[in-house]
Amino acid sequence: MTRSSRTGQRMRISRVRLGRDEYRVLWPDRPPRRAFLFDDGGWALAMYVDGEAAAVLAVAWGLAARSRHSLVHLPMRANLPPEEPAPDSGVEPLDLVLVHHSMRFPPSRWPAVRARLGTGRPHTVSPPGDVFPDAGMIDHDRVAHREYHDHLHFAVAARTLFVVGGPEAFLRTGATMIRPLVTEAPAHLAERPDGHFCAEIDFGRRRRSGRLHVEYRPTWAL
Template sequence: MEQRVRVHEVRMGGAEVRVIRPDPVPERVALRDDGHWLSMYVDRDGAERLTGLWALAARSARSLVHLPIRANPAPGGAVGDGEPVALDLVLAHHSLQFRAASWKEARARLGPGRPHRAATPDRDFPDAGDIDHERRYHRTYRDHLGFDIAAHTLFVVGSATAFREHGTVLRGLADEAPSHRNRHPGDRHHCVEFTSGPWSRPRTRRNVPGSLHIEYRDTWSG
């Protein structure tokens, strides 16, 4: 899969931070903090491009993959708890050890960046049947995703394995959701859900919702 991106390089405290953004930014991808959980909405193009960025995050251990979507409207009929807060998304490899608290400063220094074409293999994710989900419950397993929020941005942090295995689920959403209504006429809802840490819990240690719900929407109006 090849996609157009912009690459930004920022100097902070003697270190260089590399940020990759899609170019252009998909319009039909929206992310909200609904209080009890995190809600993301994608159409077909948005699901495919999000899957591509997930693959890029798995291969870009020294970069932050940034999806600036705070200004994107949520689709009609999206129901949140109270006043949902619009968020950007950053995918970060855990080995980078980037502090989310530094993101506001880094984002302010990004500038226009330079255009680039990023390619990831079409089969970069494992087949669903090859993933051993049971091992995720072992005490020594470390390939979980982690969530944090800073500067109106959700940080999803994980290893290459975590991004690839969860990317398989995203790829399934992109491949299967467009035909879901035809196959299941009575079921209009098609989604996937990711959690922070080794088990499902309402909130993380930093009081961030522990569940990310990604819903496919084929239309964006009410």
């Protein structure tokens, strides 16, 4: 586990008012440089992270689970990918915003909110291990039941991926998918340098409705 995931993350908080609405936005004090998110042109979105970025992502996921009235923002669209994309790939980098579904935040408002963030004020949040449940405690049969509705959903707008869900959805995927990128990926790839470690997060009830593929990359070519 990285030092940042053990001791907490430094964040920034801004409150942005648009007309009668006010939005609370949290983002990392030092956004990860080695994190890259894009639409792969198919039915999945792809993201690469190194160890530091994985820790920041885990904290952001935990914040989304417990911050029902906040937008959790990971700016990364200015970052470079871990390897040079093909000239005709058309890859467009994206930012990431995690938001509770009860906010009913319209993505069309995000450019106006983002433009008014300013420098924010500093804030320290607890590490993800203090937030996510033990993966073995999750009732997957209950989640698969037709009456269960707390599934993650996504939308892409303003060069940003919006991941929308309730507390259980963020806690469940954080425990089973995001936290292993911090706690298991480094050792796994140290033993298998040519191996692959990733998290595949499905959106919606059906697997083919969409997926975010997050791959751990300990080294970057650029």
